Structure formats: C-alpha cells, structure tokens
Amino acid sequence: EVQLVESGGGLVKPGGSLRLSCAASGFTFSSYSMNWVRQAPGKGLEWVSSISSSSSYIYYADSVKGRFTISRDNAKNSLYLQMNSLRAEDTAVYYCARELLRFRYFDYWGQGTLVTVSS
Amino acid sequence: DIQMTQSPSSLSASVGDRVTITCRASQSISSYLNWYQQKPGKAPKLLIYAASSLQSGVPSRFSGSGSGTDFTLTISSLQPEDFATYYCQQSYSTLRGTFGQGTKLEIK
Numbered sequence: 001e002v003q004l005v006e007s008g009g010g011l012v013k014p015g016g017s018l019r020l021s022c023a024a025s026g027f028t029f030s031s032y033s034m035n036w037v038r039q040a041p042g043k044g045l046e047w048v049s050s051i052s053s054s055s056s057y058i059y060y061a062d063s064v065k066g067r068f069t070i071s072r073d074n075a076k077n078s079l080y081l082q083m084n085s086l087r088a089e090d091t092a093v094y095y096c097a098r099e100l101l102r103f104r105y106f107d108y109w110g111q112g113t114l115v116t117v118s119s
Numbered sequence: 120d121i122q123m124t125q126s127p128s129s130l131s132a133s134v135g136d137r138v139t140i141t142c143r144a145s146q147s148i149s150s151y152l153n154w155y156q157q158k159p160g161k162a163p164k165l166l167i168y169a170a171s172s173l174q175s176g177v178p179s180r181f182s183g184s185g186s187g188t189d190f191t192l193t194i195s196s197l198q199p200e201d202f203a204t205y206y207c208q209q210s211y212s213t214l215r216g217t218f219g220q221g222t223k224l225e226i227k
Contacts, residue, residue, distance in 0.1 A: 037163075045155075045163065045206055045218040059213050095162055103169040104210035105153040109162035 002026040002108045004096050009113030016086050016117070022079040022096030022110055030054075030074035033099040035106060036081050038092035038115075046092075049081065050099065064090075086117045121145055121212050125205075125219035131227040136197045140222045142190045142207035151211035152190045154183055157221075158203045166205075167192060202226050 008020040022034070036048040049060045049070040058070055069082040079096050093114050097106035122145040132138050142152065150170040155163040165174045167183035170190055180195040194201055207219040 044221045045157075045208075047208075047217065100168070103151060103153070105165060105168040105208070106155075106163075107165050107168075107174065109164075111162055 002098070004098065004108055004110035006094060006096055006110045006113035009094065009115045011116045011118065012086055013119050014087060014117055017082070017084045018086065018115060020081040020083065020094055020096075020113060020115070022081075024077045024079065024096075024098075027098070029072075029077040033057075033101065033104075034072060034079045035097045035099055036070060036079075037095045037097055037106070037109075038090075039095070039112075040089070040092040043092075048094070051079070083115070086115075088117050091115060091117045121148060121209050121217050123207055123209055123217050123219040125207055125222050127222060128220060129223040129225065131225050132197055133227045134197050134199060138194045138197055138224065140192045140205055140207075140224075142185075142192070142219050144188045144190075144209055144211075147187045148209045148211035150186050151209055152183070152185065153208045153210060154181075154192045155206045155208065156201075156203045157206065163206065197224075199226075 003025045005023045012018050033052045035050040038046050038048050051058050051070045067085045071080045093112040095112045096110045098108040124143045126141050152170045154167040157163040166177050166181050171183045182193045204221045204223045206221050209217050
C-alpha cells in the first residue's frame with residue numbers, strides 16, 4: 001500500500017525556518033517525481049515545488065523561489081522541504097504528492113502537515 | 120504562466136442530480152488536465168487524469184472531457200458522498216499543476 005507521511009510542521013516566527021519531511025513507503029520511491037502542494041486555511045490548492053526522481057530537475061512556484069529548497073534522499077525513501085525566511089502568507093497545510101511521469105498527475109497524497117507562521 | 124479558471128465557484132445540487140463543472144485554461148494545455156476531489160480536513164483525491172481517464176477505484180458516475188482550453192467534470196447522479204470541493208489542475212507546464220480555484224458542491 002502506497003503511503004506518504006509528512007512531518008515537521010509547527011509554529012514558527014516570521015523570518016524563521018522549518019524543514020518538512022515526507023516518508024514514503026509501499027512503492028519504489030526512487031522511480032517517481034515528487035511534489036509539495038500547500039493549502040492556506042480556507043483557501044485552494046497551490047503547487048509549491050517538484051523534484052524529479054534523480055533530483056536532476058527541480059522547479060518552484062514564484063511565491064517560494066529563493067526561500068524554499070526541495071530535496072530527496074532515495075536511500076531513505078524521503079522527501080524534504082527546507083523553508084527559510086518564512087512569512088505569514090506561508091501559513092498552510094503542506095502536502096507531499098507522488099507524480100506519475102506520463103501526464104504528470106498526482107496520484108497519491110499524504111495527510112498533510114500544518115505550518116503556522118506567526119509572532 | 121497558465122491560469123486555470125473554474126466555474127461555478129459553488130454549486131447547490133440534490134442527490135441524484137447530474138452536475139457539470141467547467142475548467143478553462145488561459146492557453147492550450149492539450150489533455151494535460153486533472154481533476155481532484157477534496158473533503159474537509161482531508162487530502163485531495165485524484166478522480167480524473169489526462170482530461171478523461173478515470174483513476175482506478177473511482178466510481179463510473181464521474182467522467183471528464185475536453186481538450187485544448189475547455190474541460191468539464193461531470194457527475195452523472197450525485198451521491199451523498201460526492202459533496203465536496205473539486206479542483207482542476209493543469210500539468211502541461213513545468214510550473215507543475217496550476218490549480219483552479221475550486222468548486223464547492225453543496226447539498227440543496
């Protein structure tokens with residue numbers, strides 16, 4: 001059974017940093033691109049970042065470029081999101097999602113982890 | 120950047136109704152259009168990928184159509200468990216999955 005479990009969320013002050021993790025199981029993690037998607041309270045879905053299976057291709061939304069860094073460790077079946085210079089508008093539930101290569105849709109999602117940026 | 124516009128933003132319907140949600144892209148995205156369902160407090164769930172392909176395990180009352188810039192999600196006969204928010208997503212550009220703003224489907 002495919003499972004994605006996020007962790008690392010919490011309360012952080014503006015300007016602070018946080019590192020999110022996503023532990024994958026039930027599939028060959030190293031064969032799939034992975035993504036982070038976030039959802040601010042009461043708002044819609046916003047794609048944040050993606051990373052290819054071998055980390056060769058990395059993309060970011062303009063809203064996080066230069067502040068967030070996506071990475072992965074295929075040996076540990078884990079995906080990460082390092083978030084620096086956090087702002088109030090980064091407050092959201094952060095989901096990791098598996099991406100299928102053809103047509104690039106997200107077929108499995110984690111349960112999400114809440115990041116709150118507030119003083 | 121490709122913009123995705125969903126309509127309506129909210130919709131009231133009854134069990135058994137046929138419902139259609141539309142999604143329009145700001146430029147052609149071929150068939151790189153996906154639909155997700157999200158219930159409160161839960162992660163999104165993939166319903167339709169590549170505009171019209173039904174994800175495994177999704178009931179056949181859900182269907183998708185369209186190509187280019189105009190797409191639709193149709194629920195042929197609403198069931199109580201279908202009341203949720205629906206999002207379209209384009210996966211054509213490298214700025215992955217621009218999502219539509221969502222359509223909240225409520226019970227009439």
